[in-house]
Amino acid sequence: MKVDALKQRLSRERPMTTITIRMPEDVIEDLKRVAPLLGFSGYQPLARAYIGQGLRADLERLDGDTVSALVASLKRHGVSDEVLQEALSEVIQR
Structure with missing residues (x-):
């Protein structure tokens, strides 16, 4: 999750809505x-x-599945494991 999205999620000022949900007593x-x-x-x-x-x-999990699918697609297009590892390392360090 990106930093800005995480900050929004942690804000106490987030708007709320009322829902009705049936649950066992x-x-x-x-x-x-x-x-x-x-x-x-x-x-x-x-x-x-x-x-x-x-x-x-x-x-x-779903975001991770997207990344995995992207990596698999790049491999099928001939991108080497070394290049993929370097790119993933750059993203993780941000």
Whole structure:
């Protein structure tokens, strides 16, 4: 994730929207029980944290899949492993 996007995600001033989601009652009760033990003010912030964690993991995985596909395509077009490693090193150092 790029630095600017990460800064936006960490901002407390991000706009919020209300949604309705149906969840089993026992899951809500477990969230209510666990939330204060993990330092959350309530079950809704904890649920948002869980959703955010899963979303970030999937976004990272999907972005990684794109990079892998690009590297494979470049190899098929004759780009050497040395050039690919050098380019990836430059990107990681940013």
